[in-house]
Amino acid sequence: MSCFVNCLSEEDQEFSDIKNAAAEFYRANRVPEELERALGELFFQNPEDVHGYLANYFTNLSSQPLISRLNGKERYDSRGQLCAEAEVFCMICNKEKRISSAAISSHLGQKDPFLDWQAKSEERVHHVKTAVHWIVEPLNKMLKEQNPCDQSEVDQKLSNFFMARHREEKEMKEKEEILSTSEQEVEVPCSPPEKKKEKKTDKKKKGGSEKPFCPAEPPEPVLPGCLAIGSVSLAVAKSGAQIKGMPLYKYIRVLKNPEDQGRFHIPVTLVTILSCGKTSPGKLKLLEEVILIPNAGQQVKQIITMTTQLQKEMMRIMSTSSKAGVTQAILSDSGVLPLSLDRPEQALDLITEACNNLALELGTSFNLAMNCAGPDLMDYTKEKYEIATGVYKSPDELVAMYQTLISKYTAVVALIDPLRREDREQWEKLSNVIGQSCVLLSDQTNKPQAPPLPGVTGVIVKHVNEITVSDLITITSEQQGSLLLGTTSNESCDDDSLSDIAVGLGLDYVKLGGLTSAERMTKYNRLVSIEEELAQRGILVSKQYHSPPLFTETEEEVI
Known part of the structure; x- marks a missing residue:
């Protein structure tokens, strides 16, 4: 030598x-x-x-690159709210290098758009600061000298850490509850007259002919700092992909199934075209958003072009129309058109008119999905859904309303969260009355471990909080029915990882939001790049579905 x-x-x-x-x-x-x-x-x-x-x-x-340290930073998401970013540093050839970073969206539970916004903001700041502390101190020490290419071991350590903190938090709350109840028993003696009054009211309820109203299920507790787990997991996965010299989508495919390295397909890309609901002007609250479902096999570029033309035509109609319930065309912060409406038919009529003007056949060129945000509409004082300002419907009345809409607008092939989870009987009724013409989808962000709902054939999963990359792999491997990977309303400052994750996991559907927000367009552009790369390498597969609705298990692959 x-x-x-x-x-x-x-x-x-x-x-x-x-x-x-x-x-x-x-x-x-x-x-x-x-x-x-x-x-x-x-x-x-x-x-x-x-x-x-x-x-x-x-x-x-040379020696295998190992994690030398983690770093946590406070960043801002698409709505100007704080989020936590995790950075991974590794020793490569005796030099420390910053390999990658990641920041996933935080989800603090049930939506509460305008009530106590200051308290919500303070809660989010507490979550982010706790997450940064977790990354910089305990997680940094725990993952030091860890192989970044061993994703399963890293995620197992992260999950164990989270579960330990979750148990500590639960035990602390239980102790606080015991102390508070004991203090109340000492300070407030029981009053016999009050007991009699309570018994009378109970008798009235029991004697009524109506079915008992099912109260809301307790919300899933969100542990402060939990988004550090998902952010570190994604950052480590990106580091492993970079060290292995392969794109993230291919690396995730290797993690999911090392033997399946043949062909890839691009998920059917669902695009949000209208924004309604509580955050938009107008009385209508029932529709949170209307989503375009393209035909399987369409290229992402074709989908974006068609959706952009449709959106511009709707803006033109809105700016020139004098119809009641239509405001000037201004894009919301999520990159879609907010409408001032009184009835859901107005949104669907606007889309139909725009399609006719563009010579697009609604129901053939593309279909529609309605995100109804049912869990957020219940008025628990009246025990009814407030579908519009001052307009209330019982669960059975809402089922009848959906049936009428689906029969009139046959292009609507999917309903997302039409009801609360607690109204399981109405979920089953709705599934029976709409039959095969429309499918029911459920957003499992709030209840990731909840039992399946009657009639639901697909679920929406999101990479938030403590969900690791290994968790996503497990969910997509075990879940029965269709899976749709979706974004949250507050996009993180991370780049385009969601597109890689959707392709790598082999999902059939992905929902990336509107076409104007910079964070969302980065993900669309990444999906276009992946599609072009796979086509050039000759390993792109087109999935064809027998007939609408698309969310069915009957499918075949065509090269």
Whole structure:
């Protein structure tokens, strides 16, 4: 080896780095004479390749990159709210390098758009600061010297850490409740007259003919700091992909199924085209958003072009129309058109009119889904859904209303969260009355471990809070029915990882939001790039579905 090193120094001064690396490796590992002879022969036979080959050769012989430290930072999401970013640093060739970073969306439970906004903001700040503390201190110590390419072990450690903190929080709350109840028993003695009054009211309720109203299920507690778990997990996955020299979508496919490395398909890309509900002007609250469902097999570019044309035509109609319930066309912060409406038919009529003007056949060129946000509409004082300002419907009346809408607008092939989870009887009724013409989807962000609802054939999953990359792989491997990966209303400052995740997991559907927000367009552009790359390599598969609705298990793959 010494003669080989000397030869390098005599030939070219540019070989000095390689010479030093070779000499250091030789002293540390005592290279056998056979290897020394082989390297010498390689150099003399093919000296022009010495820069690339020897550099790569000795790099491959170096130690496996290990996590040297984690760093947490406070960043801002698409709505100007704080989020936590995790950075991963690794030791590579005796140098510390920043490999990747990630920031996922935080989800604090049930939506409460305008009530106690200041308290909600303070709660979010507390969550983010706790997450940053977790990343910088306990998680940093826990994952130091960990192999970033061992995703399952990293995620297991993250999950164990979260569960330990969750148990601590639960025990603390239980102690506080015991103390508070004991103090109340001492301070407030029981009053016999009050007991009699309570019994009378109970008798009235029991004697009524109406079915008892099912109260709201307790919300899933969100542990402060939990979004550190998901952010670190994604950052480690991105680091592993970079170290392995492969795109994130391929790396996730390897994690999910190492033997399945053949072909990929692009998920059917659902695009939000209208924003309604509580956050938009007007009386209508029932529709949170209307979503375009393109036909399977359409390229992402074609979907974006068609949706943009449709959206511009709707804006033109809105700006020139004098119809009641239509305001000037201004895009919301989520990149979609907010409408001032009184009835859901107005939104669907606007889309129909725009399609007619563009010679698009609604129900053939594309279909629609309605995100109804049912869980947020219940007025518990009246025990009815407030579908519009001052307009209330019982669960059975709402089922009848959905049936009428679906029969009139046949292009609507999916309803997302039409009812509360507690109204299981009405979910089953709705599934029976709409039949095969429309499917029911449920957003499981609030209740990730909840039992399936009657009639639901697909669920929406989101990468939020403590959900790790391994959790997403497990969910997509075990879930029965259709899966749709969706975004939250407050996009994180992370780049385009959601598109890679959807492709890598082999999902059939992905929902990326509107076409104007910069954060969402980054994800759409990434999906376009992945599609082009797969097509160039000849490993892109087009999935064809037998007939609408698309959310069915009957499908076949066509190359």
